[in-house]
Every structure is written in C-alpha cells, then in structure tokens.
Amino acid sequence: MNNLIKKFFYGDYGEIEEGASTSQDDQWPLWEIFIRSKQGLDHKHVGSLHAADAKMAIENARDVYTRRQEGISIWVVESKNITASNPDEAGELFEPAQDKIYRHPTFYHLPEKVNHM
Amino acid sequence: MELKKLESIFQQRIKDEIKIEPKDWMPDAYRKTNIRQISQHAHSEIVGMLPEGNWITRAPSLKRKAILLAKIQDEAGHGLYLYSAAETLGISREEMIEQLHSGRAKYSSIFNYPTLTWADMGAIGWLVDGAAIVNQIMLCRTSYGPYSRAMIRICKEESFHQRQGFEILWVLSQGTKDQKAMCQDAINRWWWPSLMMFGPRDSESPNTGQSMEWKIKIKSNDELRQQFVDMIAEQVKVLGMTLPDPDLKWNEKRLHYDFGEINWEEFWNVVNGNGPCNKQRLNARRKAHEDGAWVRDAATAYAEKRNKQSKVA
Numbered sequence: 038m039n040n041l042i043k044k045f046f047y048g049d050y051g052e053i054e055e056g057a058s059t060s061q062d063d064q065w066p067l068w069e070i071f072i073r074s075k076q077g078l079d080h081k082h083v084g085s086l087h088a089a090d091a092k093m094a095i096e097n098a099r100d101v102y103t104r105r106q107e108g109i110s111i112w113v114v115e116s117k118n119i120t121a122s123n124p125d126e127a128g129e130l131f132e133p134a135q136d137k138i139y140r141h142p143t144f145y146h147l148p149e150k151v152n153h154m
Numbered sequence: 155m156e157l158k159k160l161e162s163i164f165q166q167r168i169k170d171e172i173k174i175e176p177k178d179w180m181p182d183a184y185r186k187t188n189i190r191q192i193s194q195h196a197h198s199e200i201v202g203m204l205p206e207g208n209w210i211t212r213a214p215s216l217k218r219k220a221i222l223l224a225k226i227q228d229e230a231g232h233g234l235y236l237y238s239a240a241e242t243l244g245i246s247r248e249e250m251i252e253q254l255h256s257g258r259a260k261y262s263s264i265f266n267y268p269t270l271t272w273a274d275m276g277a278i279g280w281l282v283d284g285a286a287i288v289n290q291i292m293l294c295r296t297s298y299g300p301y302s303r304a305m306i307r308i309c310k311e312e313s314f315h316q317r318q319g320f321e322i323l324w325v326l327s328q329g330t331k332d333q334k335a336m337c338q339d340a341i342n343r344w345w346w347p348s349l350m351m352f353g354p355r356d357s358e359s360p361n362t363g364q365s366m367e368w369k370i371k372i373k374s375n376d377e378l379r380q381q382f383v384d385m386i387a388e389q390v391k392v393l394g395m396t397l398p399d400p401d402l403k404w405n406e407k408r409l410h411y412d413f414g415e416i417n418w419e420e421f422w423n424v425v426n427g428n429g430p431c432n433k434q435r436l437n438a439r440r441k442a443h444e445d446g447a448w449v450r451d452a453a454t455a456y457a458e459k460r461n462k463q464s465k466v467a
Contacts, residue, residue, distance in 0.1 A: 064246060065450075065453075065454065067241070084238050084304075086238060087247060089453040089454050089456065089457035090457035090460060090461075093453060100227075102231075104224075104227065104228065104311075105311070121177065123177070124175070124178050125155070
C-alpha cells in the first residue's frame with residue numbers, strides 16, 4: 038500500500054529526511070518540543086518549530102509554548118531523529134495485545150467481600 | 155491496500171469523529187483544503203499583528219502598552235502553531251510565506267481596514283477577536299488532529315484578547331463626552347467588517363458543503379455569524395453603545411436577532427485586494443521579512459560553525 042502514498046509528511050512524527058519540503062536547504066530544521074508542565078509529570082509533546090540549532094530551539098520554544106508558565110522544563114529533538122511507527126501497520130503491531138484481556142483487573146470475578154481489591 | 159479500501163477507512167473515521175493524523179491516508183482534496191484553510195488562518199494571525207503594532211508606541215499608558223505587546227506576541231505564537239500544523243500536511247514554511255508575500259494566499263480581510271484611534275484597539279479585541287473566537291471554538295472539533303490541537307491551544311489564550319478589548323471600550327464608555335464618541339465611532343467602523351469575517355452567505359460559499367462533510371467545519375458561515383450577532387447585540391448594551399444597524403432586532407419567533415444585509419460589494423472588493431490597506435499590509439510584511447534576512451543568515455552561519463567545531467572536538 039505504501040506505493041499509493043507518494044509523499045511523506047513530517048511535523049508531528051519526524052521523517053524529515055523524507056519530508057516533502059526539505060529540498061529547500063536554507064530552511065532551518067524542524068524541532069519537536071516536549072514540555073514538563075510541573076515537577077512530577079512527564080514531558081509531553083506540544084508541537085514543533087523551526088530553529089537553527091538546539092539552543093535556539095529551546096529559546097523559541099520558551100516564547101512559543103510557555104508564555105503563561107506552562108512549563109518548567111523543555112526538551113527539543115530534531116524531528117528527523119524521531120522514528121515513528123507506521124499507521125498502516127498499526128493493526129499487526131498492536132494486535133498481540135488485543136486478545137490478552139486477562140491482563141486487565143476486571144477480567145477476574147472475585148467474591149463480593151474482596152471485590153474492591 | 156487498494157484506494158477504495160483506504161477511502162472507506164477514511165470516511166468511516168470522519169463519520170465516527172476519529173481525528174485524522176498526519177501519516178494517515180487522506181484524499182488529496184482533503185489535504186489541499188486543510189493546507190489552504192490552515193495556512194490562511196496562520197497568515198491572518200501574522201498579518202493581524204500589523205494594525206495593532208501601529209498602536210504600541212501610542213497606547214495611553216505603560217500598562218496598556220504591556221498588554222498590547224503581550225497580545226501581539228500571542229498572535230505571533232498562534233501563527234506559528236498554525237504554520238506547524240499546516241507543515242504536517244507536506245507544505246513547507248517557506249512555501250507558505252512565499253504564497254503570502256506574493257499575494258497568492260489570502261488572509262482575513264478584516265486586517266485590511268485601518269486602525270484610526272485608540273478605541274480601535276478595543277473594538278478589534280471585542281469584535282474582531284470575538285468573531286474569531288466563535289469560529290475557533292467550532293474549529294477545536296475539526297477533523298484534522300494537528301489543526302484541532304492548535305485551535306485548542308489558541309482558544310485558551312484568545313479569551314484574554316476579547317476581554318482586554320471589551321475593557322478598553324468599557325473604560326472609554328465611562329469617560330468624557332469625546333471618549334464616549336470615540337468608542338461609538340470605533341464600534342460603528344468595525345461592526346460590519348467583523349460580520350464579514352464569517353465569509354460569504356452559505357448559498358454563495360462553494361467550499362462549505364464539502365468542508366462540512368469532512369468535518370473540517372462543523373458549522374456554516376451563516377450559523378456562526380448569527381451566533382456572533384446574538385452575543386454582541388447583548389454585550390453592546392452593557393457599554394451603553396449601539397450597533398450601526400437599523401434592522402437589528404430581536405426576533406421572538408426565531409429566538410435570534412434579525413440583522414441587516416452586509417454590503418457584499420465591499421466584501422468582495424476587500425477580498426480581491428482592493429481594501430483600504432491591502433497593499434500597505436503586504437508591503438509591511440515583505441519588508442519585515444527582508445529586513446530580518448541577515449538575522450536568519452547569521453543564525454544559520456553560527457549554527458554551522460558550532461556544528462563544525464563540535465565535530466573537530
């Protein structure tokens with residue numbers, strides 16, 4: 038099916054090396070931005086931006102994504118370094134988890150007395 | 155997988171209101187429509203900084219200057235969220251900027267009107283941002299994931315814009331006779347262009363049908379416009395001001411306000427590039443971009459140099 042998809046797209050998912058627009062070499066590379074909103078929480082993907090280098094990416098991310106104290110820590114990763122799973126293969130990739138319902142606590146029916154376990 | 159199968163997966167997702175993400179298969183026309191709409195939206199945020207930028211140095215107090223600066227900075231941020239969202243569809247930032255600067259891409263016509271007095275900053279916040287919010291709240295539910303996420307982020311920030319605008323007008327409406335007149339004058343000038351922001355009537359809007367089928371838009375131009383009129387017609391009473399429309403009247407049967415006909419000739423004129431400030435805005439944009447070229451070049455050169463150094467070390 039991949040031959041039906043002529044273009045490759047980046048942004049949220051990386052793959053800039055195959056991106057439709059990287060042929061223009063005077064464009065700054067794309068960076069994916071991750072922000073920890075407060076101590077104790079994970080860094081979360083918030084979007085992307087262009088910057089000449091990592092330091093500028095952090096400074097731009099501060100201005101673009103944390104104008105209202107949304108973060109206390111920023112990670113920047115150049116988009117081309119992210120490898121994403123292929124949505125066309127999502128079926129096969131995630132299928133093995135589908136029939137293992139015994140991994141969920143609700144699979145087990147316990148006597149009333151201990152059912153809050 | 156054959157094309158038919160891909161199309162049916164796509165249609166099913168749209169029907170089930172499952173968002174479409176960048177690497178999912180989508181019809182070319184869906185991609186194109188989104189690129190056009192998201193990039194126009196981004197351009198509007200960027201050009202929208204210009205009429206307000208005129209007033210930073212003339213804002214009446216330090217507090218008002220700081221607020222206006224913050225609002226304009228938000229608009230730059232909104233433009234960047236949207237450009238990034240459009241880029242996930244395969245168009246480059248440079249291409250979009252080029253489309254804007256060459257005049258091939260459109261942006262919201264509202265920014266082709268001049269900002270003549272300080273009260274215009276209030277009217278823009280209240281009416282123009284108010285109209286934008288009505289549209290943007292609807293777009294939070296749009297079917298393309300990155301666009302929807304950008305809209306949610308923008309809506310969170312936009313409320314400050316509308317409230318600060320109303321407050322500017324509120325203060326003027328409590329002021330001297332001249333200040334009150336200035337307030338009413340700004341409302342008079344911005345009311346009709348704000349209504350035009352929702353675009354042509356549904357019957358004249360060729361893209362609406364398909365966009366609604368794809369759930370890019372959830373409500374039509376006329377529905378959104380009515381929602382806006384109903385909201386503003388009430389709020390204007392608080393200011394003790396009026397809207398410049400003799401036909402504006404509550405309709406007990408429809409449970410909506412009736413309102414007069416928009417001057418569609420003016421609408422199409424401004425859309426087609428003949429508004430009061432079209433040339434001025436584009437020239438200012440181009441000049442800013444060209445004047446900033448040396449900064450971008452210097453940053454690129456610096457990054458390259460550091461890259462080489464770190465390889466040597």
